[in-house]
Amino acid sequence: MRDNMVLRGSAAIVAVAAVAAVSACGTGGSGAAGQTHGPDTTSAAPSSGADALTGKSGGSTAGTSGSSGTGAAENCQKVTVSIGEPLPSDKTQSRIALTMMNSGTTDCVLRGFPGVRLGGKDGLPWDLGRTDDAVVDVPLAPGTAATSYLTYLPTTDASGWEVASLLVTPPNTTDTQAFEWTLGKVVLQDGATHPGTYVGSAVSQGN
Template sequence: MGITTKALRRGTMTVATVAAVGALGACSTGQPGNSAPAPAPQSGNGGGVGAAPNAGTGQGSAAKSTPAADGSGGSHPNCANLKVTDKTPDLVPGTTTQMRFQLLLTNQGSAPCVVRGFPGVRLDGADGSTWDLARTNADVTPVLLGHGEHATADLTYSTAAPITGGGSGSTDSGWHATTMTVTPPNSTNTQTLAWVDSVGLAKQDGATHPGTYVGPVHSAK
């Protein structure tokens, strides 16, 4: 698939139409327009927060070499060579303070493999602090990837100030992330990417139901 990664946006951001690895689903928090399942409560620090069975998420998670069910009655090894990229965020429909984008996990191995679970995601702030995001309680399903194919995981985040009609949010208020560290499920292949937005976030790292979270991988088809 000819998918290209997005350019890092600085300053203002364009609004399009658009619940936790450190945040919670808006549906369960009363925020309008978000139908994603409520995230699992946080249970500590690190990429393994709120991990689902076989999620394998977190920095330092041991890679699993045993065959994994691929959802079709067969089995393939867990993907060990996934490249992480991301796409441009869009405004979550019906909200003014939530954005969402896709993490793309592309199989760079030569053989088919299975990815299943939640990616571990940590945001690194301009102030030196970090934030391990929470996961949703959405169902986990295996995705079989051939060479060059990718699965996706949705990452939703809350901004400190509303996104205005002109397509901009405040870059002065809130907590500012600079980079995003992602570990694919059942992997130790941690990768660091530039954060997708310059708008300040509502940092809710101590909240039971935050508005910033990550969902499980799912098929891109």
């Protein structure tokens, strides 16, 4: 996979993704959809993907702890996203790191979940659910980064869902950034209660 094939999310990309979001699909994957390994997304915070990709905040909350204090760091607004290679795993699922770097010139805080949408070659958008991970403040100096992990359920089945793109909106921003998906088919579980594909909250790198 070529890392960081960033097709920066312009207003046009966001608009196209938002229009596509009106379509819906049931659980797919030729019976593999029963392999639900994910968290109960019904008990987690609502998925940020749909809101973030239609112009609203990508994060779960706009506030930061201690933000009322004098000189407290603001939410990061200039964030550059990059996509890592699949990480080693002994599970059915695979995982990649979404690295979110403070590309601004001042200290800031990244807090919450990125909005994440997979776009299918069939035109279907899938706004991913969140885990119930704790939301923490991640202070970032210019040039430093936080990480959110995207867990997905790959498949080689002929009826697997062919993914074309990955759209990521950093927490508390509306800056959607687009990437080509080169990791093969996934099991489509957009209607599942415990899908095997989901996104975690931002954490300090190395966590």
